[in-house]
Amino acid sequence: MAIWKYNDDINTDMLFPGKYTYTCSTAEEIKPHLLEDLDQSFAKNVKKDDIIIAGKNFGCGSSREQPVVGLKAVGIKAVIAKSFARIFYRSAINQGLLLIESAEVVNMYKKGDSIRVKPEDGVIIMNDQSFHFPTLPPEIIDIQKAGGLLAYTRKKLEERN
Amino acid sequence: MGLTFAEKILATYAGENKTIPGQIVTVKPDYLLTHDNTAAIIQKISNELKRYGIYSTSLPIIVIDHVIPAASEKTAINHKKIREFVRTFHIKHFYDVGVGVCHQVVVEKGLALPGKLLLGSDSHTCSYGAVGAFSSGIDRTEAASLLLTGKTWLKVPQSIKINIANHLSKGVYAKDAILHIIGDVSASGATYCSVEYHGLVDQLTIDDRFTIANMGVEMGAKNSVFFVDEVTKQFLQSINVKNSIYKPIANDEDASYLKILEYDMADIVPSVACPHTVDNVKTADSLMDIDIQQCLIGTCTNGRLSDLETAADILKGKHVHPSVRLLIIPASTQIFKQALQKGVIEILVEAGGMVLPPGCGPCLGAHQGVLSPEERCISTANRNFKGRMGSKEAEIYLASPATVAASAIKGKITDPREVMK
Numbered sequence: 001m002a003i004w005k006y007n008d009d010i011n012t013d014m015l016f017p018g019k020y021t022y023t024c025s026t027a028e029e030i031k032p033h034l035l036e037d038l039d040q041s042f043a044k045n046v047k048k049d050d051i052i053i054a055g056k057n058f059g060c061g062s063s064r065e066q067p068v069v070g071l072k073a074v075g076i077k078a079v080i081a082k083s084f085a086r087i088f089y090r091s092a093i094n095q096g097l098l099l100i101e102s103a104e105v106v107n108m109y110k111k112g113d114s115i116r117v118k119p120e121d122g123v124i125i126m127n128d129q130s131f132h133f134p135t136l137p138p139e140i141i142d143i144q145k146a147g148g149l150l151a152y153t154r155k156k157l158e159e160r161n
Numbered sequence: 162m163g164l165t166f167a168e169k170i171l172a173t174y175a176g177e178n179k180t181i182p183g184q185i186v187t188v189k190p191d192y193l194l195t196h197d198n199t200a201a202i203i204q205k206i207s208n209e210l211k212r213y214g215i216y217s218t219s220l221p222i223i224v225i226d227h228v229i230p231a232a233s234e235k236t237a238i239n240h241k242k243i244r245e246f247v248r249t250f251h252i253k254h255f256y257d258v259g260v261g262v263c264h265q266v267v268v269e270k271g272l273a274l275p276g277k278l279l280l281g282s283d284s285h286t287c288s289y290g291a292v293g294a295f296s297s298g299i300d301r302t303e304a305a306s307l308l309l310t311g312k313t314w315l316k317v318p319q320s321i322k323i324n325i326a327n328h329l330s331k332g333v334y335a336k337d338a339i340l341h342i343i344g345d346v347s348a349s350g351a352t353y354c355s356v357e358y359h360g361l362v363d364q365l366t367i368d369d370r371f372t373i374a375n376m377g378v379e380m381g382a383k384n385s386v387f388f389v390d391e392v393t394k395q396f397l398q399s400i401n402v403k404n405s406i407y408k409p410i411a412n413d414e415d416a417s418y419l420k421i422l423e424y425d426m427a428d429i430v431p432s433v434a435c436p437h438t439v440d441n442v443k444t445a446d447s448l449m450d451i452d453i454q455q456c457l458i459g460t461c462t463n464g465r466l467s468d469l470e471t472a473a474d475i476l477k478g479k480h481v482h483p484s485v486r487l488l489i490i491p492a493s494t495q496i497f498k499q500a501l502q503k504g505v506i507e508i509l510v511e512a513g514g515m516v517l518p519p520g521c522g523p524c525l526g527a528h529q530g531v532l533s534p535e536e537r538c539i540s541t542a543n544r545n546f547k548g549r550m551g552s553k554e555a556e557i558y559l560a561s562p563a564t565v566a567a568s569a570i571k572g573k574i575t576d577p578r579e580v581m582k
Binding site: 008009011012013014017018019021022023025036037056057060061062063064065068083084085086087090091094095137139140148149150152153154156157161 | 185187197198201204205206209212213227228233235236239281282283284286298299300301302303305306309310314348349352353378381383438525526527531544546547548549551553
């Protein structure tokens, strides 16, 4: 499991260049371009259960959802950042990608540190130290439990009919 | 304790007397905006659309604007799919290629109104605060869900109050004001927040307010809003909107804010956002030795008639520098026609400008003027992220139409007051 570390204000163009926005929509089309203008080694080397650590305002910029769809598809376990841009945050809820706001973990993290995330307990374990993060409101947990927003919407529509 | 604009309008749409920041509410927006991404959105829910249909034929506003006319077979197929969807589901508000940039169209057609709630799968949906609406960006998946159900959840945001004092000086525009503010608060300075503009806002036209609200997302805001006043009412009258069809919502005097910020407009000078973040803002006069190869006047931020007129005033009787390409993109065909009638387009073309069809143009790097490595562009758009307009080795500077026009003449970044003397 690798940890990818990035700075503040990582925007959606760095995560997935705008020039592909209207030609790449599926996970398979998105994957090769992930982080293309930020870190070309990412798309080649990222593995399931890897973690991203970043500074403040991660995911700022466009409403494009390819960054979230792509990060979910390559199996990113969690993105831990000081803060997230709001459309990106909503999009992660919709796709079932785990985002954790923890300035403490980001500030303390050093290369070589081990990180484990236990979403069900709301805990990040860095080396031997535990960091708790707040659980989400019940309305959001319902969407997560359903497996993302579209699955949640399908369920609601079936119940209605 | 009174309510902020966001607390009040979200309470109204949630059917509650009041809301508090952090509360999750379920709302039914008045409109859902989607654009070229409609093709990808309907693809996600093709089975559900067949089985359940759409929630309402009057909820969606669909504007094809991002890559127009189609630049490839793939984009052409997407456009075709959108047109088929519009026909099959009898979508009421559809604007095909060539009408204009989606946000301009939504305001121009009188769909964004005071006290209304609009969501859109585009981050600059926050623009409609210019006319007193609550509007915010969402992703494609959420737009798909809204097409089917007509409702979604919103978290009630904390609010930031920005007080405007004094007047902008000659040669200084709304774009300079918002760049100055973003430079001050940073690209994350208003994250998750609703931003309200107060004070001497009557100096700002609807075009000016549009520019400022449009860029709210560049400081992380959920929405930005200007409250209804005579300027708003006159604008709405001018597009034949009767005041009986909308109900303005304003903050309460004793509402509670996360922050209250004061900006003296008289202190602001022509400003430029430098690569590669919108909050990397410097004064134009500190950047005068930077040569440029492309100038862009247009986009949802600054492609309105007043923007083209400002540029024409500066370019009249002059010619752009031989090493500069000047791209002009009216934000809508209506604006294009008005600019033609007023002789504005003629001045811009005489000066060496090249007019592109009303749409997003090269702003997102898809076509029509993308940049090569080591090129610089000064643009009136809202984003200068690395790689945004093509090569990641190109540089994008953001400025007012006046600064871009002055820079086009000189071939390097220029304080417009230098050429307005």
